[in-house]
Amino acid sequence: MRRAVILSVAALVFAPRPAAAEPPVAREGASLMPPGAWSIGLLSPARLGLSEALELDTQALSWLLLSPNAEVRLKLGGAGSWLFASTYGLSLPTGAMRLTQGVLFPTWETSRQRPGWVLVPSLGVLASSGPRDAATLLTFHFETALGVPLNDRVATPLETYAPVELLFAPALTGLRTRAGANGSHALGTVVRARVLAEALTMGRRTDVARSPLVFHGALALEFAIGRRIAVELSGHVYESDQHRTQLVDAGDGTVRRERVRSVDVFPSLDVIVRGP
16 A cells, blocks of 8 residues: 555656646645636635636535535735635535434434534635745635534534644534634645644534644645646644643652643645636
């Protein structure tokens, strides 16, 4: 398995490039997609440029999990080389919660109930140091999402790995806020490197002593495969409170148990297709 992964990465890096290949552009900035242009990824959002000042985004994978979602990105203008945009989103994650009932969520075999309906509106702002095709781009982001229950069958917050908890945090804890920065730099004509650092927090938890603060960092390399296709390999690090404790010397001949934060690493692979 490891050998196959190494060979696949090597093939991406050293394979001959078509003459029409274009360097990957920054996908995380405040620049909008040009009117009529689109992109879609396995993990990254599907994006469609509607006008010079308006873009429509959606997570295609969430639709496969029966969770409708959409986000509108609005151009706010600029100041010098800096560009600004705002985002307005709305999602209904109940479908994914019900599909994973018995895995992530309780089965409620006695009551025969299912997770209730929850609407999640979100609001965010982006500030970028330049346009999406800049060789080097720095972007600051802030976003908050709220959970609005539509009935009284709200599932309890998950006690699991940070990425999964953060995904459902607005619906289960009532809140998810994220703030941070990401940067990207073109390495030649076929590779773009990205780095991300952000802090996130969630709402109410089952364990009130557990910290709601999560730190997330990521490093990614995106490889252009021709003019329309790109492959991104990335690694994500989450530092969070995962209920871990350790015994420490209290200094008086006794020991006490203290909470310690956990560090988890997750790899990911994304394929992005662009048009026209």
